[in-house]
Amino acid sequence: MMIAARPLTDYKMTAREAALLERARLALKRLYGETDETFNGLMKEIAGRVANAKAKRPAELRTLDTERLAEPYWFAKPGRAAYCTYIDRFSGTLKACAHHLPYLKDLGVGLFHPLPLLKPRDGDNDGGFAVADYGAVDPRLGTFDDLKALADGLRQNEMSLVLDVVCNHTAKEHGWARAMLAGDPAYKDFYVVLKTEAEVAAWSEDLVDVFPDTAPGSFTYDPEAGGWVWTTFYPFQWDLNYANPRVFIAMMDVLFDLANAGVEGFRLDSAAYLWKIKGTICRNLPQAHDILLAYRNLLSIVAPGVFLLAEAIEGLDEVISYFGEDHDNSECDLAYNNTFMTALWGSLADGSASTVSEALRMTQAKPAHGVWLNYVRCHDDIIWQALAPWVDQKRLQAWSDLYAGKDHSFADGMAFQAPPGLAPSTCGMAASLCGVGTDALGLARLQLLYAVTCALDGVPMIYMGDELALPNDAHFADDPDKATELRWLHRPQMNWHTAEARLSKDSLQARMFDSIKAVLRAQRSLPGWSTGGAAKSVVSDDSRLLVLQRALTKGRFQCTANFSAERLALPRAMDDLITGNTVNSLSAYQVIWSYEP
Numbered sequence: 001m002m003i004a005a006r007p008l009t010d011y012k013m014t015a016r017e018a019a020l021l022e023r024a025r026l027a028l029k030r031l032y033g034e035t036d037e038t039f040n041g042l043m044k045e046i047a048g049r050v051a052n053a054k055a056k057r058p059a060e061l062r063t064l065d066t067e068r069l070a071e072p073y074w075f076a077k078p079g080r081a082a083y084c085t086y087i088d089r090f091s092g093t094l095k096a097c098a099h100h101l102p103y104l105k106d107l108g109v110g111l112f113h114p115l116p117l118l119k120p121r122d123g124d125n126d127g128g129f130a131v132a133d134y135g136a137v138d139p140r141l142g143t144f145d146d147l148k149a150l151a152d153g154l155r156q157n158e159m160s161l162v163l164d165v166v167c168n169h170t171a172k173e174h175g176w177a178r179a180m181l182a183g184d185p186a187y188k189d190f191y192v193v194l195k196t197e198a199e200v201a202a203w204s205e206d207l208v209d210v211f212p213d214t215a216p217g218s219f220t221y222d223p224e225a226g227g228w229v230w231t232t233f234y235p236f237q238w239d240l241n242y243a244n245p246r247v248f249i250a251m252m253d254v255l256f257d258l259a260n261a262g263v264e265g266f267r268l269d270s271a272a273y274l275w276k277i278k279g280t281i282c283r284n285l286p287q288a289h290d291i292l293l294a295y296r297n298l299l300s301i302v303a304p305g306v307f308l309l310a311e312a313i314e315g316l317d318e319v320i321s322y323f324g325e326d327h328d329n330s331e332c333d334l335a336y337n338n339t340f341m342t343a344l345w346g347s348l349a350d351g352s353a354s355t356v357s358e359a360l361r362m363t364q365a366k367p368a369h370g371v372w373l374n375y376v377r378c379h380d381d382i383i384w385q386a387l388a389p390w391v392d393q394k395r396l397q398a399w400s401d402l403y404a405g406k407d408h409s410f411a412d413g414m415a416f417q418a419p420p421g422l423a424p425s426t427c428g429m430a431a432s433l434c435g436v437g438t439d440a441l442g443l444a445r446l447q448l449l450y451a452v453t454c455a456l457d458g459v460p461m462i463y464m465g466d467e468l469a470l471p472n473d474a475h476f477a478d479d480p481d482k483a484t485e486l487r488w489l490h491r492p493q494m495n496w497h498t499a500e501a502r503l504s505k506d507s508l509q510a511r512m513f514d515s516i517k518a519v520l521r522a523q524r525s526l527p528g529w530s531t532g533g534a535a536k537s538v539v540s541d542d543s544r545l546l547v548l549q550r551a552l553t554k555g556r557f558q559c560t561a562n563f564s565a566e567r568l569a570l571p572r573a574m575d576d577l578i579t580g581n582t583v584n585s586l587s588a589y590q591v592i593w594s595y596e597p
C-alpha cells in the first residue's frame with residue numbers, strides 16, 4: 001500500500017530542524033523577501049516540500065542519517081579517498097560498475113564520484129554538464145533504478161555515491177526551458193533573456209569568458225526566446241535565473257529526490273555563477289552564498305549527513321568563502337583545494353618547494369569546520385589564473401609552456417584557452433604531464449604529487465586512471481563532438497587490461513597503484529589522522545625540500561618531499577612509513593612519510 005506523504009501541517013519539526021529552517025529562512029529572506037506577504041507564502045511552500053521530502057525518505061537512509069548525525073565528518077575517514085570518473089569511460093554502464101567495486105575497495109576508495117550521469121541533451125553536452133532531465137539517468141548508462149542499486153552496492157561495500165548537481169544551468173532542451181518558451185506562466189523567467197544588444201553590451205563589460213575560444217561571450221541569441229539567453233559556458237547551456245524563487249525550489253527538489261535515491265554527497269557544479277548583478281563579474285556574489293546556505297540547511301533537515309562539495313575554481317579567498325563563515329552558517333562541507341593543487345604543479349615545474357609551501361600556508365586560512373578536497377588532477381584543465389593574485393603572469397606562463405611540452409620539457413600536455421594576455425590553462429593526464437613513459441623520472445614525479453596530496457588534512461581525490469599512470473587519450477579528436485575541446489585529452493577510457501598489470505610486481509601500474517595504496521594505508525595506521533591538526537609547512541634550509549607536518553592526537557606526522565631531480569641528504573636518518581625503509585637521503589622526487597609518537 002502506498003503511504004501518502006504527510007502534509008506539512010501534520011509534521012512537527014524537532015528543535016534542531018526548526019533551527020535549520022530558521023537559518024534557511026534568513027538567507028532566503030535576503031534573496032526573496034521584498035514583500036512579507038509573498039515571502040511568507042514562499043516559505044510555507046518550501047517548508048511543505050521539505051516535510052514531504054522528509055516523509056518520503058526511505059527507512060534505511062533514515063538509519064544512516066542517525067549514524068551520520070553522530071559522526072558529522074564521516075566523509076573524511078583516514079585512508080578512504082574519493083575517486084572521480086565518467087561512467088561510460090570507467091565501466092560503460094551503471095550496472096557494470098558493480099564488477100569494479102572490489103577494485104575501488106582495494107585501492108582505498110570511500111567516496112565514488114561519477115561525473116554527470118543524468119539525462120543530457122543529444123549531441124555535444126559538455127561531458128554531461130548539459131542536463132535535459134534531472135529525473136532520469138542517461139539511457140546509455142542505465143536507469144534510475146540502476147543508480148539506486150549502485151548507491152546500495154557502494155554502501156554495502158563501505159563506499160558512498162557522490163553526484164553532480166549541475167545547478168547553474170540546464171541544457172536548452174530541458175523541460176523548464178521548453179515550457180518557458182511555450183509561454184507556460186509557471187516557468188516564466190526561469191532563464192535570463194536580454195532583449196537588446198545594448199543590454200548585452202552593458203552586462204558583458206564586466207564579465208570574463210570561461211571558454212574564450214570555443215564559446216566566446218556569455219550570451220547566445222535565440223529566436224524562440226526573442227532575445228539573448230545567458231549562457232556562461234556553451235551556447236546550449238542556459239543559465240538558470242535564481243532571482244526567480246521558483247528556480248530555487250525546482251533545484252531544491254532535484255537535490256531532495258537524488259538524496260532520497262541514496263546519493264550521499266553532491267558536487268554543486270559552477271556554484272560561483274548562481275547570481276547575476278549588472279556591473280559585477282557575476283561570480284561569487286553574496287546572493288550565491290545565500291542560495292548555498294539555504295540549500296545546506298534545508299538538506300540537513302531532509303537528509304542530514306549528505307554533504308555538499310563546492311565546485312568553485314577561483315582565487316583562494318573566494319574558494320574559502322564557500323565553507324561559510326562558521327559552523328552555524330556552513331554552506332559547503334567540502335571545497336576543491338585548487339590553490340594547493342595548482343601550486344603543486346608550479347613547484348614541480350620549478351624544482352623548488354617554495355610555491356607549494358606558500359600555498360600550504362595560505363590554505364590554512366580556511367575555517368576549521370570546512371574540509372579540503374585535495375587533488376592532483378580532475379576532468380577540467382589546470383587553471384593557472386587561480387594563482388594570479390599572488391604569482392605573476394610571467395611565471396604562470398612559464399609553467400603553462402612547460403606543461404605544454406615547450407622547449408623539450410618532460411611534459412606532454414596542451415595549452416587550453418584563457419582570456420587574452422593571460423597564461424593559458426593546461427590539459428593532460430597527470431602521468432603525461434609528469435613525463436611517465438617518456439622521461440626516466442616521470443613516475444617518481446607522479447608518485448610525489450599523490451604522496452604530498454594525501455599528506456594534507458582533508459579528503460584526497462584520485463582522478464580515474466592516475467592510479468595506473470594512464471596517459472592522455474591520444475585519439476580524442478577522432479570524435480567530432482570532442483575534437484574542438486582539448487579537455488577530452490585527459491578523459492581517457494579506462495583500460496581494464498592495463499589495470500590487471502597492477503598485479504604484476506614491478507610493473508609501472510603496480511608501482512603507481514601500490515604507492516597510492518601505501519599512503520592511504522599509512523593514513524589508516526596513524527592515530528588521530530582525521531581529527532589531527534592542519535598540515536603546516538616547516539621552513540627548511542633547502543628550498544628544494546617540502547617539509548609538511550601535522551600534529552596528530554598523540555604524535556607528529558611529517559611528510560618530506562624532494563621537488564628536485566637531485567639526490568638530497570637528510571639532516572638525520574628517518575623511518576619511512578610508505579616503504580618501511582630507513583633513509584638518510586632522498587632520491588629525485590622521493591617523498592617519505594614519518595611519525596614520531
Ligand code: GLC
Binds near residue numbers: 129166269311379
Ligand atoms: C564545471 C565543470 C566543467 C563544465 C562546467 C560547465 O566547471 O567542472 O567540466 O564544463 O562546469 O558545466
